[in-house]
Amino acid sequence: MKRIVTLQDISCVGRCSITVALPVISAMGVECGILPTAVLSTHTMFQNFTCRDLSDEIEPIADAWEKEKLSFDGIYTGYLASAEQCCQVEDFFERFRTEDGTILVDPVMADNGKLYPAFGSDFPSKMAQVCSRADIIVPNITEACFLTETEYRTEYDESYVRSLLEKLLKLGCRTAVLTGVSCDPDHLGVASLDRSGESFSYFTHRCPQCYHGTGDLYASTLMGGLMRGLGLGEALALAADFVVACIEATAEAPDARWYGAEFESQIPKLCAMLEMKLKKL
Ligand code: PXL
Numbered sequence: 001m002k003r004i005v006t007l008q009d010i011s012c013v014g015r016c017s018i019t020v021a022l023p024v025i026s027a028m029g030v031e032c033g034i035l036p037t038a039v040l041s042t043h044t045m046f047q048n049f050t051c052r053d054l055s056d057e058i059e060p061i062a063d064a065w066e067k068e069k070l071s072f073d074g075i076y077t078g079y080l081a082s083a084e085q086c087c088q089v090e091d092f093f094e095r096f097r098t099e100d101g102t103i104l105v106d107p108v109m110a111d112n113g114k115l116y117p118a119f120g121s122d123f124p125s126k127m128a129q130v131c132s133r134a135d136i137i138v139p140n141i142t143e144a145c146f147l148t149e150t151e152y153r154t155e156y157d158e159s160y161v162r163s164l165l166e167k168l169l170k171l172g173c174r175t176a177v178l179t180g181v182s183c184d185p186d187h188l189g190v191a192s193l194d195r196s197g198e199s200f201s202y203f204t205h206r207c208p209q210c211y212h213g214t215g216d217l218y219a220s221t222l223m224g225g226l227m228r229g230l231g232l233g234e235a236l237a238l239a240a241d242f243v244v245a246c247i248e249a250t251a252e253a254p255d256a257r258w259y260g261a262e263f264e265s266q267i268p269k270l271c272a273m274l275e276m277k278l279k280k281l
């Protein structure tokens with residue numbers, strides 16, 4: 001069984017970051033270690049939240065793991081608590097990167113044209129450094145604009161998407177995946193480009209609803225799929241189909257919470273979709 005470690009926060013309530021990554025990646029048959037970057041009472045879209053930065057723990061934990069000769073088939077980073085933590089994560093990559101391992105960076109920092117409240121204007125350039133060391137990065141359109149200093153647009157065409165992907169590759173990563181891509185009102189999806197010029201895109205019908213944590217669901221499922229041996233195109237599609245299933249389940253749930261997508265009820269579907277794709281390999 002493959003083992004990964006994910007570096008992101010624990011938002012105790014809110015269905016995002018580690019509370020999404022652990023159940024999803026475990027359900028996909030991949031061991032998921034965690035290195036929490038911060039503990040928050042909830043994610044930062046709540047009006048009141050606490051946040052304890054765990055930067056001081058990162059190095060001692062990494063030291064102990066190194067002494068134990070632990071290694072990981074993949075490293076997956078999400079929400080980081082500060083610009084300084086970005087540098088610590090880069091160090092972590094250098095210590096734990098392996099020849100065949102995959103480093104996936106979800107540069108969680110912004111949506112709908114705006115940075116999340118906890119981040120200052122110095123954060124995107126630090127996150128760009130983290131991205132430069134990744135194999136795969138999965139920004140949404142807003143994050144891609146911050147990373148590449150591109151004007152954020154709500155309406156765009158394929159050439160805007162292509163130029164964002166090309167600029168993201170120039171950061172230094174091997175593969176750039178852009179999420180939340182929509183070149184027409186009825187469809188939403190993802191587009192990717194790698195250094196060899198290979199590209200994929202995958203679109204589903206657009207769900208009118210919008211829930212927090214869907215980016216984390218997407219990145220976690222993508223990491224799980226890649227670790228199980230799916231090709232990039234199949235893993236991108238699996239993650240998109242799972243997120244749509246979660247959004248639709250949330251929209252139909254009479255007691256749905258406002259703060260996150262109901263992914264729990266869709267885990268059996270995720271496992272079934274994964275098995276179908278694995279059978280075709
Ligand atoms: O879902 C991304 C995310 C993760 N962690 C924290 C957040 C957010 C988005 O707002 O606030 C703490």
